[in-house]
Amino acid sequence: MTFTEKILSYTKRFFLLISLLSFTALTITACNPTKLKTSAAQVPQLVTSILSDPKTFNYALNSDANNIFGYTYEGLLNQNPITGKLEPNLAESWEISEDKLKITFTLRNNLKWSDGQPLTSDDVVFTYNDIYLNEAIPTDVRDILRIGKDGKFPSIKKIDKRRVEFSIPEPFRPFLQNSGVPILPAHALRESLQTKDQDGKPKFLTTWGIDTPPEQIIVNGPFKLERYDTSQRVILRRNPYYWRKDAQGKLQPYIERIVWQIVESTDTSLLQFRSSGLDAVGVAPDYFSLLKVQEKQGDFQIYNGGPSTSTSFVLFNLNQGKRNGKLLIDPIKSRWFNNVDFRQAVAYAIDRRTMINNTFRGLGKPQNSPISVQSPYYLSPEAGLKVYNYNPEKSKELLLRSGFKYNAQNQLEDAQGNHVRFALLTNAGNKIREAMGSQIKQDLSKVGIQVDFTPLAWNTFIDKLSNTLDWEASLLGLTGGLEPNDGANVWSTEGGLHMFNQKPQPGQKPIEGWKVSPWEAKIHEFYIQGAQELDEAKVTEIYAEVQRLTQENLPFIYLVNPYSLYAIRNRFQGIRFSALGGPFWNIHEIKITK
Numbered sequence: 001m002t003f004t005e006k007i008l009s010y011t012k013r014f015f016l017l018i019s020l021l022s023f024t025a026l027t028i029t030a031c032n033p034t035k036l037k038t039s040a041a042q043v044p045q046l047v048t049s050i051l052s053d054p055k056t057f058n059y060a061l062n063s064d065a066n067n068i069f070g071y072t073y074e075g076l077l078n079q080n081p082i083t084g085k086l087e088p089n090l091a092e093s094w095e096i097s098e099d100k101l102k103i104t105f106t107l108r109n110n111l112k113w114s115d116g117q118p119l120t121s122d123d124v125v126f127t128y129n130d131i132y133l134n135e136a137i138p139t140d141v142r143d144i145l146r147i148g149k150d151g152k153f154p155s156i157k158k159i160d161k162r163r164v165e166f167s168i169p170e171p172f173r174p175f176l177q178n179s180g181v182p183i184l185p186a187h188a189l190r191e192s193l194q195t196k197d198q199d200g201k202p203k204f205l206t207t208w209g210i211d212t213p214p215e216q217i218i219v220n221g222p223f224k225l226e227r228y229d230t231s232q233r234v235i236l237r238r239n240p241y242y243w244r245k246d247a248q249g250k251l252q253p254y255i256e257r258i259v260w261q262i263v264e265s266t267d268t269s270l271l272q273f274r275s276s277g278l279d280a281v282g283v284a285p286d287y288f289s290l291l292k293v294q295e296k297q298g299d300f301q302i303y304n305g306g307p308s309t310s311t312s313f314v315l316f317n318l319n320q321g322k323r324n325g326k327l328l329i330d331p332i333k334s335r336w337f338n339n340v341d342f343r344q345a346v347a348y349a350i351d352r353r354t355m356i357n358n359t360f361r362g363l364g365k366p367q368n369s370p371i372s373v374q375s376p377y378y379l380s381p382e383a384g385l386k387v388y389n390y391n392p393e394k395s396k397e398l399l400l401r402s403g404f405k406y407n408a409q410n411q412l413e414d415a416q417g418n419h420v421r422f423a424l425l426t427n428a429g430n431k432i433r434e435a436m437g438s439q440i441k442q443d444l445s446k447v448g449i450q451v452d453f454t455p456l457a458w459n460t461f462i463d464k465l466s467n468t469l470d471w472e473a474s475l476l477g478l479t480g481g482l483e484p485n486d487g488a489n490v491w492s493t494e495g496g497l498h499m500f501n502q503k504p505q506p507g508q509k510p511i512e513g514w515k516v517s518p519w520e521a522k523i524h525e526f527y528i529q530g531a532q533e534l535d536e537a538k539v540t541e542i543y544a545e546v547q548r549l550t551q552e553n554l555p556f557i558y559l560v561n562p563y564s565l566y567a568i569r570n571r572f573q574g575i576r577f578s579a580l581g582g583p584f585w586n587i588h589e590i591k592i593t594k
Contacts, residue, residue: 044592045257046572046584048280049269053231053262057217058208059182060131060139071236071258071587072219073182076105076124081581084376084482086176090119090183090220090243100171100534105179107162112241113185114224124164126186128156130193136202137193141181143489143496147172149528173539174485174531188218222253222588234260244588252588273567274298280583283565285361285432291567299571305564305579307365309372309480312433313556314350314424314440316343316473318501321511328469328511332418337472338517341402343554347388348395349447350440352559359435360562367561369547370487372480374580377543384544386551395447412448421450425464426475428455436559437475469502469511481580484543485531491546493524500555519553 050066059069076091088094091105111119132141133153145153152169159165168175192204208217214225222244223236236258244252263269266284273281274291276298283291283302295301316337319328327334336342352366368387371378379385403415412420424440426433434455441451451473456464464471478490478497489495493516494503501520504511516524523546530542550556564579574590577583584590 043256044254045259046255046280046587046590046592047259047261047278048584049261049263049278050234051262051264054210054228054234056209057212057225058204059184060137060141061205063140068223068225068234068236068260069182069221071223072217072221072225072239073184074221075180075182076107077176077179079177079180079482081578081585082576084374084580089180091179094176094179101168103166103168103175103179104159105164105166107164108243109162111220111243113188114219114239114241115188116241117185117187117218119183119185119220120161121158121164122161123183123186125156125158126190127182127184128154130186130190131184131204132181134193137204144178144181144486147175148532170532171534172531173534174483177483177486183220185218185220188216223258226257231262233262236260242588246589254589254591255587258587273300279572280566280568283567285359285363285562288361288363288565295567300567300569302565302567303575303577303583305566305577307373307561308564308579309374310477311367311370311480311556311561312436312475312477312559313367314346314473314475314559315500315556316422317469317471318517318555319469319511319514321514323469323509323511325512329472332414332416333422333472336414336420336422339402340553341398342404343557344388345395345398345402345447346444346449347554347557348391348398349449350388350443350557350559351390353390355436355439356560359432359439360560363565364560364562367558368551369558370480370490370550370556371484371543371547372482372580373561375480375482375484377484377540379544379547385547388557392447399447406448410448411450419450420448421452422472423452423454424473424475425461425471426453426455427458427461429458430455433475433477440475465499466496466502466505467508474499484546485527488527488531491523491527493520517553519549520555523549 052066054067055064056062057068059073062069074089076089077094078087078089079085080087090107090111092108093106095104096102105124107119107121107124113119131137132139132145147154147168148170154175155167157165157167166175189204189207192207193202195203197203197206210228210230214227217225219225219239220242222239222242224239225234226237227233227235238253238256240251242252246252261278269278269281270287272278274294288302291302317329318338320334320338321328329337356362356364356366366387366389368381368385369378381387399412404420405413405415407413414420424437426437428434437453437455441453444451465474478487480487490497490499492498493501496505501516503514526542526546526549530539530546533539533542566577566583568575568577568583571592571594572590573593574586575583576586578585
């Protein structure tokens with residue numbers, strides 16, 4: 001995943017819950033790519049895929065994981081997924097004022113858009129002021145630009161042709177990490193913002209849709225859109241005005257064309273890759289053994305980036321509020337779910353090691369934290385993070401201590417004699433997650449808890465989770481990264497992804513009697529402090545305390561951190577695969593050798 005893609009994922013994780021743990025990212029299509037490659041045999045190209053058709057070619061309006069923007073746009077800075085360090089991108093340098101309230105970026109000299117027009121500080125000011133901070137534009141980017149407890153925005157002004165000054169209302173450590181959002185072309189988009197449609201809305205809202213001729217879409221990244229065939233493929237062509245050059249002064253990228261086939265079947269992806277028609281495929285656990293023995297014969301290599309940056313977890317609906325006078329959750333079950341001993345007992349009852357060995361074929365590690373293991377702020381079990389290794393006896397001990405009891409059939413009952421039974425939901429069609437849910441059902445039955453495991457259609461599932469709030473327990477996943485504040489929307493008590501105790505979002509029905517637990521409020525406060533603090537030692541301790549609180553109170557019961565695996569043809573030179581960046585984050589320096 002490139003930094004640009006990462007910024008998008010920060011702001012719309014809800015729509016990535018499925019894709020991030022489905023092991024299908026960048027899978028390969030059934031659409032005869034061999035014929036396509038043969039017809040362009042002399043063109044250095046990469047043939048891979050996306051899961052479904054893109055929804056828009058307008059970055060500001062996008063909320064879908066299947067998009068081209070990681071290859072077509074760049075921002076001021078970039079975060080290296082190998083080192084985690086911020087690096088110059090469109091901006092060659094930046095300066096921070098002594099009071100930490102002003103950041104001045106200096107653009108590289110002679111930057112150009114893909115149509116040859118100059119890219120200047122006017123484009124930066126336009127992108128932020130006219131698009132991202134424009135209340136008339138429903139862009140998710142605005143969320144990551146909110147600063148501090150009050151959610152104030154930065155102010156942006158032009159100093160000269162190459163310099164732009166950002167002023168922030170208070171010191172905000174993640175601000176630079178968020179400076180990777182794409183810069184968009186003022187000369188191509190300004191008129192659409194100034195012109196209204198018949199409903200009085202900016203024409204920008206319908207600009208650069210998927211039916212737009214590719215030559216009209218102006219970009220600043222290494223590739224530009226060349227062609228889009230609905231339900232078949234997206235083709236990107238090298239941007240001749242891209243700014244990067246190698247040490248010898250040769251223009252980058254070296255690859256002339258990227259072809260993304262559009263496919264929804266991972267089984268077909270595997271077949272196409274094994275037939276040598278495609279160049280890369282994500283390796284699911286159940287594919288690994290089959291592909292591993294074919295590496296030499298197929299002239300490819302399986303790259304292992306170590307533990308992925310994604311999370312997987314079980315969560316209970318802790319919401320104690322009412323809608324229309326009716327409690328969202330059965331009050332009997334709500335008492336169970338809001339009992340920390342109950343949640344800890346469930347955690348001890350899940351055999352994560354067996355889950356890794358069986359479902360993940362040994363290709364993963366137990367997960368214990370909301371913060372990715374790659375992050376410098378990750379607190380390891382060795383450093384004191386609480387873990388819940390499989391211990392059914394400990395689980396039963398906690399349940400009995402909390403007033404639960406076992407009947408003659410060894411079924412768990414609460415103190416009032418109610419049989420402990422709840423529904424566990426997940427998304428249908430995800431084989432890995434369905435296998436995880438089946439094991440959880442079996443594991444909890446061993447401590448007398450009956451689980452009704454039900455995979456649902458994606459739209460139905462999401463409606464329950466984020467709108468009606470009509471659910472008891474769920475099995476989900478989220479993306480991650482190096483910066484903990486990227487998850488602030490999850491841990492803010494009013495955040496759009498605070499799903500274990502979700503407050504109604506704009507346009508949804510109100511909830512009466514919504515309550516926030518003291519530990520929940522404390523985590524929220526720590527996230528605010530972590531973003532404001534500039535002393536790295538103090539930041540580390542703040543997020544260590546966050547992880548202690550999350551593991552003690554278990555709003556999420558973390559499960560397995562799978563390895564990030566990818567199979568790539570050996571003819572590609574310069575692959576620097578990482579769990580954070582994926583296989584092609586450095587696409588500009590990758591070469592084709594044969």
